[in-house]
Amino acid sequence: MRMPLRPYLSLFIILPYIGDVAHHSIEELESMIKEVNQEQLSEDEILSDKAYMVDAEKHVFMRLEEALAKEQKEQMEKDRQQEEKRKAAVPKKEVKPRGPKL
Numbered sequence: 001m002r003m004p005l006r007p008y009l010s011l012f013i014i015l016p017y018i019g020d021v022a023h024h025s026i027e028e029l030e031s032m033i034k035e036v037n038q039e040q041l042s043e044d045e046i047l048s049d050k051a052y053m054v055d056a057e058k059h060v061f062m063r064l065e066e067a068l069a070k071e072q073k074e075q076m077e078k079d080r081q082q083e084e085k086r087k088a089a090v091p092k093k094e095v096k097p098r099g100p101k102l
Contacts, residue, residue: 026051026065 029051037046051064
């Protein structure tokens with residue numbers, strides 16, 4: 001028995017992921033997915049109206065919204081650690097006591 005290709009072809013819309021920011025907003029992507037689902041697929045062929053992200057290096061498949069939130073949290077933590085390292089590397093100024101000289 002041969003499976004129809006149509007549902008599987010409509011399953012993925014592959015778009016570039018540039019740096020740490022998705023090229024399209026989540027709303028734009030999900031709007032495209034909903035449009036394809038409504039206009040091209042029957043109800044039993046629809047898998048989801050949500051956008052997903054695949055990270056082949058990390059072997060991760062998750063909703064795009066969750067992936068971006070996780071990425072943002074990781075970047076904030078990385079920035080915090082770099083700031084702590086920067087502060088630790090700055091030599092502390094010697095504090096001279098104030099008051100009348102004797």
